[in-house]
Amino acid sequence: MKKNIGATLALYPCPVIVVGAMVDSKPTWTLVAHAGTVAHSHLMISLVKSHYVNQGIRENKKLSVNIVDESWLKAADRMGIISGNKTDKSNEFSYSIGENGAPIIDDAKVSIECEADGNYELENFDNFICKILATYADESVLNEKGKIDYNIFKPVLFEFPTYEYFVTGKKVGNCAKMNG
Numbered sequence: 312m313k314k315n316i317g318a319t320l321a322l323y324p325c326p327v328i329v330v331g332a333m334v335d336s337k338p339t340w341t342l343v344a345h346a347g348t349v350a351h352s353h354l355m356i357s358l359v360k361s362h363y364v365n366q367g368i369r370e371n372k373k374l375s376v377n378i379v380d381e382s383w384l385k386a387a388d389r390m391g392i393i394s395g396n397k398t399d400k401s402n403e404f405s406y407s408i409g410e411n412g413a414p415i416i417d418d419a420k421v422s423i424e425c426e427a428d429g430n431y432e433l434e435n436f437d438n439f440i441c442k443i444l445a446t447y448a449d450e451s452v453l454n455e456k457g458k459i460d461y462n463i464f465k466p467v468l469f470e471f472p473t474y475e476y477f478v479t480g481k482k483v484g485n486c487a488k489m490n491g
């Protein structure tokens with residue numbers, strides 16, 4: 312029998328990302344798990360208003376979404392426990408500037424460059440609506456058709472209720488081909 316455990320964040324685990332933006336011409340990085348797809352063209356990134364990175368997104372509109380894998384999880388995790396409000400994070404990662412001006416983490420095998428063209432403010436969160444401008448993928452995670460192969464690329468998933476990290480697992484089916 313199912314038990315109502317209250318209004319919890321049960322739509323987890325979800326990929327964990329490091330959001331990058333420029334503040335005062337320097338990059339800053341923030342670990343984020345409240346993120347998702349809205350329409351085929353946009354992502355939504357949900358950030359507590361007082362976070363330092365929000366300043367850069369509000370001012371420059373440009374941001375990067377760097378998908379975390381296990382190879383750089385420890386460095387990514389650090390971006391969730393220190394704040395640019397107190398600590399300069401500009402030297403935490405080797406980075407490049409994307410075609411649209413957002414800082415992109417070199418260690419990330421998949422990074423998405425976005426432009427924030429909306430903000431659905433809710434409670435104490437900026438929910439930035441982010442148009443996808445470009446996707447940078449390391450050739451090592453691409454298949455022969457040039458698509459990201461998730462048998463090779465294993466994003467780290469974050470699980471909110473217990474604060475644990477997982478990685479994506481084995482393939483269990485072919486979409487839309489399982490019913491005859």
Ligand SMILES: Cc1cc2nc3c(=O)[nH]c(=O)nc-3n(C[C@H](O)[C@H](O)[C@H](O)COP(=O)(O)O)c2cc1C
Pocket residue numbers: 327339340341342343344345346357358359361362363364365388390391392393394395396469
């Ligand atoms: C696993 C994990 C996931 C997090 N997800 C979010 C999130 O989705 N939104 C958010 O506002 N903060 C999130 N945080 C908290 C911020 O990463 C953290 O407060 C950070 O220090 C803010 O940095 P900033 O002030 O430099 O932007 C998360 C932290 C951890 C450890």
